[in-house]
Each structure stands twice: as C-alpha cells, then as structure tokens.
Amino acid sequence: MDQHGTQGERGRSAPDGQPTLWQVPDDSATGMPFAVALLALGSAHGLGHKGLHALVREHREQLGRLWDVPDSRLADELARVKVPTARKVADEISTHRADLLATARAKADELAQHNISIIGPSALPARLAALPGAPLWLFVEGDPSALYEGPHVAVVGTRDVTPDGVRATEAAVRTLAAYPVTLVSGLANGVDAVAHRAALRDGVRNVAFLGHGIDIIFPAETADIRARIVRTGGAVASEYLPGEYYRKAQFVQRNRLQAGLADLVVAAEGRRTGGTAHTVRFAATYRRPVIGFTWPGAGDLADLIGTEPTGRLIDIFTTAGRRTLDALCRSAADSYGHTTFGLSLVERQLGREAELRALPPEDLVRLRQFLDDLLGQEDGGHAR
Known part of the structure; x- marks a missing residue:
C-alpha cells in the first residue's frame, strides 16, 4: 500500500458497526428514507427547485413526514413553508401520491444498484455545509469518503486548453501527486479532463462535481474518466436531481462546490471572462488560497487572480514555481496530520x-x- 492507501476501500465502514458519515438513519416516525422522500417530491409537478429546497430546509432528514400529512392539511403545510403555488402542488401530491412514492422507491433502488448514495443535509461534508447557499443534498457515485477525507486541491481551467495549458495542468497534478491529496475538478473537456487523467495516472484519488443529474454522462468523451474515478475509489457528485440536464447556470453553481470543498484552488489556464473565473471568485469569497499560472499566452485569468486577496501567481514551468506549489500541497497534507514524503x-x-x-x-x-x-x-x- 502506498501513502494514498488502498483507495477503493477507504471510508466504506466505521469501527464498532457505527454508520459512516454519509449514512443517515431513516426518520423514526415514518420509516421513509430521505432519498425516497426527496425523489418523490422532486417528481411532483409544479413544486420546482424553490419549493423543494424550502421543504428540505424545513424538514431536513425528516422529509418523509411530509408524506404522512393528510390531504386536507397538505396545502396549509406547504404554504407555511412558503412553497409557491401551495394549493396546486398539494393537489398534485394528493392525486398522485401512490405513483410518486412507487416511482421514487424504484428510482432509489436503481441508484443504489449503480453505486450511487444520497447524502442528506445533516451529513454533508462540513466544508460544503458551511458555505453560503450550501447544497441541501448530494447524489454521489462511488465512495463518498472521498468528499470527507482532505486535503482537497481543485485543479480547474478552460475547456479550450492550449498545449501549454495541458503541460501546466499535468505539472500541477504531478506536483500534488507526491502527497495524500484528493484532486477536485469538474469532469468537463479541457483542463478538467487533463487534470483527472493525470491524477488517475499518478494514483491520486479524484472528486468530480457535475452540473447536471448524476445519471447523465456529459460530455460523452469523459465517460471513461468517470468510470475510472469511481473504480479507483473516487467520487462523482451532483446536487441536481436525476434526469436534470445541464444548463449554463448550473455549471456556475457547480463551480462553487469545487471551490468550497478545496483547501487550495489551482487555476491552470483560462480567461477572466470565462467559466473558471467564477470558481476563482467563489474561492476568494470563501477565503480559499488560489494559485494562477503565468506564461506567455496563458490568457488573462491570472490578472484576475492577482487582484484577489487570496490569489498568488507562479510560473509552473520554472523550478521555483514548482517548488512553491509543492510547498503549498505538502503544507495542506501536513495540516490534516498526514505523513508526507516528497519523493x-x-x-x-x-x-x-x-x-x-x-x-x-x-x-x-x-x-x-x-x-x-x-x-x-x-x-x-x-x-x-
């Protein structure tokens, strides 16, 4: 076993038969798993994101209790929680209650068969739960412990990666690979895909955040990377319901999770008007250190990073630059109490x-x- 451990087995159980961090007991009043209650409500026509989030914020892991509310009181309960169009949604749930629950139970079983867990609000990783506008749940394919065991280093950047951007990304991953660090990225084409491939090559565990439902493979070119991430003990995570297709705004929101989980954000290449700039700004808001790379033709994202209070610029193609990044990665691993060995x-x-x-x-x-x-x-x- 190397210093990264046997990654496929990490975090799958806890001592003395205790549940792992992401295993939330069913609500004792209803016996209905949070996953079933969430999926059933998520399928209720007219509820929408705003209404579903309001209900989960109110009931948390006891969401299943909502399904025991009599039809005569359901609209009042939804209105109390400030669900938009409460009466219309209550009628929808009352009319289709049995079908919604049956479909949700089947979907929950299907997800479990595909190694997908659903983490409720009380069991989210602390770094994500503490964010402004934190997610209220996560669908996770693979080993959820990858989300809990730090440190995490996010390596992000443009989809339109240049040859030098590929070299810079690979150099960053090779640098962090010496330490027990988990790489975080977004499973997009370009820098994300380069980072994930390099991490898999070097034996680094991966976390990938998606901007769409967990059951959707996008882009298709990353299907093999995703399968290898899961197979080697990593995790693929999404806050979007199964079947939700990608939209630009969702990728922006996905970026906040990358920045929020990370102990260090490395922006390998990009432009200050591109999607990676959102990750940089989120990282600055959350006071996460951000490293930008400079070289002739690298794009102007480094200009933005240089203005952020947590930003720092290095030339990754120099010995001094590599050593600076190495020291930051080693320090992050040391801060978690890991034994580090640069060679x-x-x-x-x-x-x-x-x-x-x-x-x-x-x-x-x-x-x-x-x-x-x-x-x-x-x-x-x-x-x-």
Missing part, C-alpha cells in the same frame, strides 16, 4: 523498476552513491 512518486517508481529488472548489486551501489551525493549537496547547501 513518494520516485519511491513507487523505483519499486516497480526493481521488480521488473534483473538488477546486479553494482546498480544498487550506484543508486546509493547517487543518494549520498544528493545528501552531500543538501548538507553543503545548508552549510552555506
């Missing part, structure tokens, strides 16, 4: 090479000499 990637590669090659003793002697020389250089540098 962990070298250690893993060396172990693989040693397995594959018939190494004579003189090769190992030469390696030892190389390490001794490095130590000598470090000692000399300290002495100066």
Whole structure:
C-alpha cells in the first residue's frame, strides 16, 4: 500500500458497526428514507427547485413526514413553508401520491444498484455545509469518503486548453501527486479532463462535481474518466436531481462546490471572462488560497487572480514555481496530520523498476552513491 492507501476501500465502514458519515438513519416516525422522500417530491409537478429546497430546509432528514400529512392539511403545510403555488402542488401530491412514492422507491433502488448514495443535509461534508447557499443534498457515485477525507486541491481551467495549458495542468497534478491529496475538478473537456487523467495516472484519488443529474454522462468523451474515478475509489457528485440536464447556470453553481470543498484552488489556464473565473471568485469569497499560472499566452485569468486577496501567481514551468506549489500541497497534507514524503512518486517508481529488472548489486551501489551525493549537496547547501 502506498501513502494514498488502498483507495477503493477507504471510508466504506466505521469501527464498532457505527454508520459512516454519509449514512443517515431513516426518520423514526415514518420509516421513509430521505432519498425516497426527496425523489418523490422532486417528481411532483409544479413544486420546482424553490419549493423543494424550502421543504428540505424545513424538514431536513425528516422529509418523509411530509408524506404522512393528510390531504386536507397538505396545502396549509406547504404554504407555511412558503412553497409557491401551495394549493396546486398539494393537489398534485394528493392525486398522485401512490405513483410518486412507487416511482421514487424504484428510482432509489436503481441508484443504489449503480453505486450511487444520497447524502442528506445533516451529513454533508462540513466544508460544503458551511458555505453560503450550501447544497441541501448530494447524489454521489462511488465512495463518498472521498468528499470527507482532505486535503482537497481543485485543479480547474478552460475547456479550450492550449498545449501549454495541458503541460501546466499535468505539472500541477504531478506536483500534488507526491502527497495524500484528493484532486477536485469538474469532469468537463479541457483542463478538467487533463487534470483527472493525470491524477488517475499518478494514483491520486479524484472528486468530480457535475452540473447536471448524476445519471447523465456529459460530455460523452469523459465517460471513461468517470468510470475510472469511481473504480479507483473516487467520487462523482451532483446536487441536481436525476434526469436534470445541464444548463449554463448550473455549471456556475457547480463551480462553487469545487471551490468550497478545496483547501487550495489551482487555476491552470483560462480567461477572466470565462467559466473558471467564477470558481476563482467563489474561492476568494470563501477565503480559499488560489494559485494562477503565468506564461506567455496563458490568457488573462491570472490578472484576475492577482487582484484577489487570496490569489498568488507562479510560473509552473520554472523550478521555483514548482517548488512553491509543492510547498503549498505538502503544507495542506501536513495540516490534516498526514505523513508526507516528497519523493513518494520516485519511491513507487523505483519499486516497480526493481521488480521488473534483473538488477546486479553494482546498480544498487550506484543508486546509493547517487543518494549520498544528493545528501552531500543538501548538507553543503545548508552549510552555506
């Protein structure tokens, strides 16, 4: 096991049979799981996002109790919570109550079969729950522990990534890959896809936030990345109901979750008028450190980052720039109490090479000499 652990098994159970953080018990009064109550209400014609959010804010994990309210009182209850068009929505629920619940139970079973959990408002990761306008639930495919176990570093950027942007993104991921860090991005084409692929290559666990329902694959080119994220112990998360298609405003809202979960946001490439600028502004609002990359032709997103109080600019293609990012990633991992080792990637590669090659003793002697020389250089540098 390397320092990232056996990622497919992390966080799946708790000691002494206790539920994991994201497992919320059914409401004792109704026995109806939060997931079923949420899905049923989400399918009620006319309720809409505003009404559904109002009900969840009011009832939280006890949302199932709403389904025990008699038809004669349902409109008054919806009006009390300030659900728009309460009478019309109450009539809809009363008329189709059995069908809504049956469909919701079938959908909840289908999601569970596809390794999708539903996290209620009381069990959300603390960093997300504390946000202004925090999500009230999350649909999560894969291992939800990836959302809870920090640190998280968001690597984000434009869909129109340039060759230098690809290099910059890969350099950022290779830098953070030395430490027990979880990468956060948005599973879009461009920088997001490059970041996820590089993280998977380097053994880094991934979290991807979606701007649409959890059961929708978009863009189609990222389907393989998504499957690998889940297969390697990561998580794909969405606050949108199953079947909700993507809209521009939803991707903006998705960006706030990337910034909110992150301990550090790295904006690899983009323009100050593009979508990544929203992530930068959210990060500044939440007082998350933001790193921007500079190189000739990198775009003007760095100009925006340079004006933010939490912003910092580096040239990722220089030794000094890489070392700056390395120090930030290592510090983030240290702050969570992790054991950090800056040469962990070298250690893993060396172990693989040693397995594959018939190494004579003189090769190992030469390696030892190389390490001794490095130590000598470090000692000399300290002495100066």
